[in-house]
Structure formats: structure tokens, C-alpha cells
Amino acid sequence: MAQDWKSFEPQLIPDIPNLQKIEVYEENGGYNALKKILNDQQEWSRDNVVNEVKQANIRGRGGAGFNAGLKWSFMPDPDGGPRYLACNGDESEPGTFKDRKIFEFNPHLFIEGALIAAYAMTIDTIYVYIRGEYISWVEQLQDAVDDAYEQGYLGENILGTDISIDLEITYGAGAYICGEETSMLESLEGKRGYPRVKPPFPAQKGLWGRPTTINNIETLANVPLVINNGADWYSDVGAEEHPGPVLYGISGHVNQPGVYEYPTGVPVLELINDVAGGIRGGKELKALIPGGSSTPVLRADQLEGVTMNSDSLKEAGSMMGTAGMVVMDEDTDMVDVLWRIAHFYHHESCGQCTPCREGTGWLEKVLLKIKNGNGEMKDLDLLLDVGNQMEGRTICALADAAVWPVRHTINRFRDEFEARCKKSSHAVA
């Protein structure tokens, strides 16, 4: 980790006015990475591009943190049939709101990244999936896409080469599950958003049964940085095993919530205090959800020395997720917080798999009982047990995402839950 993270110059959302306009983007070196590749396809063969991205070790920014280049290499050799790149912009996990920054302020960076990915994997159709409620993002991205078509970056014979790539924006009807990659494919195909059983994986059998790679918007926005500056430059940025710039979405009880771009590996407490302006009202920090609502909550006393990268957070007992940090101050009622999170997952379970369909509702109802002061001590063990029954037994990870907050919030703030349950047991005692 470079010591001077504070002086890091933003790469994904640099402070350049009107960067969403194609001419401004071009003036500032935009589409140079694409030109670099297409003008020297011998040097930048498809395999070389994949290897460069693999070597840079861009870890997927959608939450799973898988090496993007490695994922690209899973695509089978072209057989003449259609192949797809599906870009996941269905940003809807509580606490996560980073891709919007790219759509709003630097859409061409993402388009350029997607084009490079499509080139590298011999793909001629890119789909961008955006949650339907966020119609303004769709419009903003569409404007950028139209400009890119006009300037010859998209469409037939890109920049005079024999390469043709189309990009289409699709928007969903607003279901959290459609952010799950295979569910997104179902939705893109016009069906109800149900996750698919894996295997087969999307690289073998994705959209309409054809090879498909699914990447997060921010992940793809990182690709031009790698091509422009080289894999070595990129992997030197931030934490060793989890390099690159990251959009930190900081929300909750901080003075300056927002999306901030810094390298990975920034100490969590510095992000809260120096970047987000510290805790609102001068209060004490109580808890942090580091990467979206599904990542395990950490107590303030667990955060000393923890930095924002997969390894450090794993060691602390949580995950990097989407780097959507939810900060909670000393007045936060963890029972209420957990109930609200459980309510979300109950509401958003697609209902396909039994443990998730029935378990999320059960968790929420028991938590509501505790929240309303009717809980019993045995309910805490019941919650943990029901969670164990759900975890790892469903097609997708939504059940796991619903369970982890329950397990870790109860374990890490058990006294609060017990106090609430004791309160209600007076009637019996």
C-alpha cells in the first residue's frame, strides 16, 4: 500500500468537468486504450489483452472479488456463433451506490472497458443491465452510447478495423435478485429473474445458451487503466493482492457521506474519519458494514488496523464486498438495524429455493418479534439455527447474504439482543 493514499489522483472519476461528454473524454486521453489495441492488433492480440488484465489482477468489483482476466480466460474458443458480454449495472444492495458515479460522470470509461473486454473475448454484442428504477442512469449512459456510435467507437468496423461490436442497454423491473449474475441473464432473456443452477457456468452456457461473460460496471471501468498504464502500474496501486482504485461508497452516520475514489487498502478508520469527515455530531463509532448489507458487520473495536482489501477484512471477520461502507454511531440500535436488513432480504428473495423463500421470512418475523419487545432468549438461538439451515443450501447466494448479517450481528452485539429479549420476559417472570 502506497503511503500517500490521500494524494492518489482519481482515475475512475477524475475531477474533470463534463467528462461524460465524448469530446471532453477524448481530449483527456479517452479511447486511447482502445485505439492502442486496435491499431496494433499484433502486439495486442486477444490473448495478450486477456493476459495483461489477468496479470493486473483486477478483482471483480461486484462483490465476489474474482480475478477479471482469469474470468475472461474461461470463455471457450469462438465457434462462429454469438457470444456475449453482460455488464452488471443492477446496483441495488443496501449501502452500495458506486456504479452510478461512473454512469453519471465517466460513462465512456466504462464503454471503453467493455469494448476492450469484447475485443479480448471475441464478442460482438454487449448488454448493459441497469435496474429499471434508475432511469436517469439509463438515459445518461444512452447519450454516451449514442455519441460512441457516432464517433465510430461502437457499431460496424470500429475505428476502420474489421471489428464490429454493438452495445445495448437493458433495464430490469427492479428486483434485487436480478443483480445475481445468472438471474440477470434470465431477466435479459425476458424471463422472470430466477438464478440458474450452476454448472453449466455462463462462460459455457449463458445468454440464450451461448458463451457469456458477466462483469460489473466498475470492473470494466478499470480495464482502460490497465491498458493505458500497464499491468505493473495497476498492480502497484493499493493492496498487493487486491490492487487498483476503488470507489468507496460511504453512507450512514458520517458527516460527509458519498462516493470516494482511493486505492484499495486504505485503513477503514481513516476512510471514516479523514475522508467521510468523521462521525456525525462528534459521536463514537459503533459498527461498520464494510461492503454492502450482506457483508458481516464489524464492531468498532474490531476495526483497529483493518484496511479495505479482501485479506485484511477477511482476517477481521468480514468481506470487502462492493466497498459500500455503512457507518453506524453509538446511538444505533442493532436490533432495529438487523430487522431492517432482514426485512430487505425477505422482500427480495425470489422464492425459488425453499430455504431462502421460507427462511428469510422466518428470520424477519422472529426479529420483528424481538424488535417489538416480544422476543425470548430461545429466539436468538433459533435465528442462528435457522440461518445455519439456510446457508449453502440454495442455488444462489441470496440466502447466504441474508444469513451472514443475522449471524454476525447477533454474535457481535449479543448483549443488545439479550437485553431486548430480557425486557420482554418480565411478563413471565
Next chain:
Amino acid sequence: MPEVFIDGKRYEFEGKPMLLQFILDQGLEVPFFCYHPAMSIPANCRQCMVKVGTPVKDRETGEFEKDENGERKIRWFPNPQTSCSTPLQDGMVVHTQETSEEVARAQKDNLEFILVNHPLDCPICDQAGECPLQIQTYKYGPEGSRFEVKKVHKPKRVELGPRVTLDAERCINCTRCVRFTEEISGTNQLTIVQRGDDNYPQTAAGEEFDDPYSMNTVDICPVGALTSTDFRFKARVWEMNQTPSIDVTNGKGCNIDLWTRDNEVLRITPRENEEVNDYWMPDAGREAYKRFNENRVDRPSIKLDGNNQSNTSWNNAIETFAEVLEANNAEDILVIGSPHASVEENFAFNKFFNLLGSSNAKFIPHIIPGAGDDFLITDDQAPNTNGCRALNLDEVDSNSLQSAISGAKVVVILSDDLVGREILSATDLNDSYTICLTTNQTETTQASDLVIPITCVAEHAASYVNVDGRIQRSYPAKETKYTNRRLNLEMSEGRLDRFGTNFDNWVSEDNKVDCLPLWQFLNKLAERINLDFSYKHSRDVFDDIREQFEILSDISYERMDEENGVQLPIKQEEVKQA
């Protein structure tokens, strides 16, 4: 050959079977709900979980790696896997609920989940007695429930369509019904609406579930969520007798079960036969149960004066029939067989009149072009057109039949509503003495001078040749006035037959039709006119057929039973015409 170890036993396999189906094929059991062998695998009920491991192979040599005991090293999947969606691999090791506590617990946990929002209304639920959820819960489920908060209440008594009613509360979202309309019937009329524990199957707004195969979803629903509107609350499975039979409403001859109670057919469900109908049947075939109970020709009837028919005794009917035969020359008698009647009936009928000297029976196929589909509904509206052809009956059209009738003094019609299906008009029969041997009241029986009640497919053992040339048979499911369930070894035995006392009478006399098998009636008639014609059983009739017709020479009831019907060497061109 590749091998797999299930609960410590070694099995060999070929091809790429899925684990659950392979387990079931070995006669072993793993509980499941959403899996159906004829449809895609969604793996959504999560019930069929097992513990799975694969042997570790040395990357360089390809040899199995061994542990310190010399046993193969196994890499276990971290979580239990759904066996329905797990393809078998060479050397795979599987532990089911029989040998793994972890698996038994996982299955128990899953059943606990399924039951949290499922109403525990088994005593009033129509599915009780044939509910996989009830059975699996009893075998593998938890002993109680820890769910002490409020259940979700989803819609009840939703009429999805004209024939299917939904109780969404009971739905466990296995999506079998949705997949049926997508993958089998192809109408796509159902989908899942809502999310999470609120979801249930539904049609698009303003649309109804009128798929011609809609009731198959009732059969495959693993709980009582989808019920037959017609059959709901009529009977319990354990009160009924289940008899295998053949659908006679069209030419496909779907294999079915007739469900009877108190000598009435209350329900018809498909019986699995990969060669004919797989697991399915059209809704129209299910509604045929009514014709077995209602509007039956009960006792012979005779036209005395004008057009008034009145019931008469069997003796009088036989006497009248005999007198008509004696009063006319054999060449003046026109006999009309029927694609709606069995092979045995057509044969016995034709043989009887051949013995008298009449020429071969004529028959008119009952084919409505365009009425069929590419699935189980055929243009052919009769179950035995190819049976009539196999017996070399004289296939004629409407015009030639009408001219034949104009030259006949006596017309004998077997089980075919020629007037109702507009082959003839009632006036065409005015100039001849018309005798009709049939099962139900029709326009043809109204126009007949003598009507003889004969047994229907639900009352006799008989065979039928379907549009594809497959001969299959029925069994008696209903008693007549002259049969007895306990004495007739062909009849199925239900729970009440087996466990009722001698004083229990499960069959009301009112529900027994006063009719005879055709061959039995012809026996009596032959006796009266001193004709050498006598059968003791429909098997005897079939034995006779085998001797006379090469195409049926190696067919027997036993073979039909063992092979679930036998394909006859009928040319495909002929099949197409049917």
C-alpha cells in the same frame, strides 16, 4: 465401466445419468418434490440433497490418489448437493440420508422450511392420501415445528381455469405446473407471481388456464395446491379402486387409471407409458368418466308403437332379436361394426353374423380432420379404428353406407352413434328394422327398434388398437348386475374390498348397470337360434381372433399386460391415414 458408490455399495453406470434418477432407478429412495423425469431440472425444492465426493486424481499419472489406508482420497463438496442436478462421475461417492446424519439433518431442515408456511390441513386437503409432502414429512421430516410466528396466507379457491382450482396457500413453488405449460403442453399459460414466500403460480391477468392438458398439473402437483375443480371433495383416494384402462375418447389410447367408488367412476388419471402418452393425457379424456356412469342404456328396450321405446326383459329382447333374424334372409341384414367398440366386440359381432350368412360388417372411421394436435389429441375420435382394419372389416364412407341401408331390411349397429355424428339421419333407418347394441343413450338408440345394453370399456376386459398400431387392453372397473368384484379375478381390489367385512357392501345396486358383455349376449342369442357360437370369456374371443388373424397371432392378454401394450406390424402409411 464407470462406477459410483452409493451408501457404501458399488454400482456401474452408462452414459451421463443424473444422480437422483440413478438412485431411483436402483430402487433406492431420496425424497424430492420439484424433480420430474419428463421435465427440466430446476433444483429449487432443495429436498433431494445428498453428500457427494469425487476421488482425487494425480494430475500427471491420472491415477487415483490413495490415503494412508490405501483407500481412494475423496474430495467432498463443502455443502450437500441436490442429487437431481448432479451428474454422475466415475468414482463418485454418495451418502444419502441412510448413511449420513448430515444429509438426514439437511433433508429434515428443508422439510421444516417447506412446512412453515404450508397449512397443516391434511384432514381436509384433497391431496391427502397421495401427497408426497405428507409422505416425505412422515418419513424424513421434523417431529414438530419451531415456527411460532404468523404464517403467510396466500389466496384460496382461485379458479385458474375451467378445470383447475388453485389453493395458493398449499403451494410449495416446485414450478412443476409452470414447467409443464412451458415444456410439455407448450401453452406457457402459467407463471410464478409475487416474490419470496408470497409467490404462487398464476395466469397472466385476464387470461385463464384453459390449456387442453391443464389437468395434468393437478397430477404432478406434489401438494394439494392445484386440484381438479370437478373432482374436489368428491372422494378420498383410499376409498377408491384403481383400475388400469385405456382412454377411449380419441385414437391415441392414452394409458389411464379409472378410479371408482361405489361402482361409479369418479376420476380418470394418466398411467405412465413411455410408448404412448408418457405421464400425460388430455383433459377431454378425463371427462369421459361421466359417460361410464350417466346416460347408460340400462336393460334392453323395444319400440312398441310409434316412437315410444320401453324397457323390456332380456328374454323378450332375445326372442324379438331371434324372430327378426328368422324372419329375414341373411343377405338382407346389414351389420355395422364400430371403431368405438373393442377388437373382441367387433370380432364376435362380425363372426356371429357371418355364421348366419351375412357379409362382413361395415364400419365408418370417426375422423375429424384438424381436431388433433401434435401431442396426444388425434383427428381420430375413436379408440379402435386400426382394430377394425386389422379384422378386415369393410371400411366404407357415408354415401355407400346410406345406399347399403336402403337395400337392407334389418340394420344391426354396434356401439356407434351414426345418427349423432351425422353419417345417417334418423329417417334413413325408417324403412328397416334397426337393432342397436350399445352402452349409452344416443340419437341412434332413439331411432332404433330394439336396443341391447352392452358393457362399456369400464366394465369389461377388451383390447383396442390405437392410431399408431399399438394394441392395449382394459380391465373391468365397474360391476354390472351380473358380475361380482370379489369373484372376478380381473377386477382391482381396493382398500375397502380388502379390509371391509362380509357385511359391508361397497356397491349400491342402483349403481350397477343392467347390461351384458356383447359376446355373452350373442351366446344367449345363438343358443336361442341354435347357432354354434359360445364364449366363456373375452379371453376366449381373443384366442379365436389369434387363430384367424396373422397380424394378431402372437398377441395375448398376458403379453399386453407384461409389455404394457404391444406394437402391431401395421404399416406407417395406414397409420397416417388414421
